[in-house]
Amino acid sequence: MPHNPSAWWRTAAIYQVYPRSFADGDGDGTGDLAGVRARLPYLAALGVEALWFTPWYVSPLADGGYDVADYRAIDPAFGTLDEAEKLISEARQLGLRTIVDVVPNHVSDEHAWFRAALDAPPGSSERELFHFRPGRGPNGDEPPNAWRSEFGGPAWSRTEAADGAPGEWYLHLFAPGQPDLNWAHPRVRREHEDILRFWFDRGAAGIRIDSAALLAKAPDLPDFEPGRDPHPYVDRDELHDIYRSWRSVADAYDGVLIGELWLPDVERFARYLRPDELHTAFNFDFLSRPWAPDELRASIDATLAAHAGVGAPATWVLCNHDVTRTVTRYGRAETGFAFAAKRFGTPTDLALGTRRARAAALLTLALPGAVYIYQGEELGLPEAEIPRDRVTDPMHDRSGGVDPGRDGCRVPLPWEGERPPYGFGGRDTWLPQPADWAPYTAARQENDPDSMLSLYRTALRLRRGWADPGTEALTWLEGEPGLLAFARADGLICAVNLAGEPVPLPAHTAVLLSSGPLDDAALLPPDTAAWLRG
The missing domain is CATH 2.60.40.1180 (Golgi alpha-mannosidase II)
Structure with a gap:
């Protein structure tokens, strides 16, 4: 069938931009929107059809920008709102649509709502927007329940009154700087629908929804019990009504909703992709599988069957800003991915991993549906070993230093030259670049027909030339x-x-x-x- 431009998302190759590490336009060592704008021709030449930007909003960066303080302003480290609008427009002129990241489960502890909640007394309307609770035990010294943070440690932190007296506890499924919102409150729902409209009005073509399965919580916040059904905060049925409301907003703009859903049950996963809910969702099952034919085939079959049942396209991804880079992962004895398995100094055969990553690129680009490419994958970048004193990811600290965190896949890109900063900008990049990355620069690979960059460019060109790519x-x-x-x-x-x-x-x-x-x-x-x- 002929390609339908309004359904571009069904078959698109989408490039993930981590703005802090893509390109630095002002020379301060941190990536920014000016850097991205200067490199838009590179992205157009690569052959992708859309760009997904991880959060570029005002943030104290307690979790790489996923702690948002203001959704309607760009963090000064990245630029301005006017520059973001220009970037969206300039990208569109080159045939590149823009997807922005929205983080609905939580906000930053510097968000105006949370600051007001801390200043307000228990039981106030300001605190109703979050999950504040008294502690358990004789003096309220124990958390309200035993939930654990996704980053390790308890999912609760205790507040402190102006006079230093201990107060209520608040819920944060991630870092303490990321208080969870109360999605049972209508004001929370209205605010996020307005946020969607704000970015659609500025030309965004789609919204990527972070931690999409975690928003709704059981009203009484019960302790988690393995096998408990329903789960007190994962994949609750109340979520579907939220996303049906979001879909009505998106449809008014011909916009796309893309969910980050880490769910092992493919049938439960597919429910979010019914015609009146999300358009697509990330397929983490495929990403997590080891380099083994039976495993990959089983994942492909299960994924296609689940999506066919709701008429949605599958999505394929090998890596992102949270996951060990493909070249490194496929060069290890354990080639699947699990957060709990990450360790410093894991032996890696990069030559083997690179061969497998090249093969995996052709596999994913040939599968039916859409595909996501994380920045640097087209250069064959390996995971970088970050010195412990330079690690910024909260996963590292909250694991007691066992987990190396996710910084290794977030290192600034090498563009040109023989030594750091490899044309990225600045003298000292916000995360250190390895001294042996000269062979990975885009300039070095540009005219090499055997390079990873050439492989991706050729594959994406062939893929776009198909009459109906991948459906x-x-x-x-x-x-x-x-x-x-x-x-x-x-x-x-x-x-x-x-x-x-x-x-x-x-x-x-x-x-x-x-x-x-x-x-x-x-x-x-x-x-x-x-x-x-x-």
């Missing part, structure tokens, strides 16, 4: 053990060898692209993918 169902092809191969209705065949030895390619008439050299036209080397014409 048809696929048919699995039989082959040697370790071969993951499928055919699409448009004649494309994607074959990936996850075995330890070369395997025969499926029958084909031409090789369109391969992630590595094919020594024999009939054999596919290990950890290599090929696009074939059937």
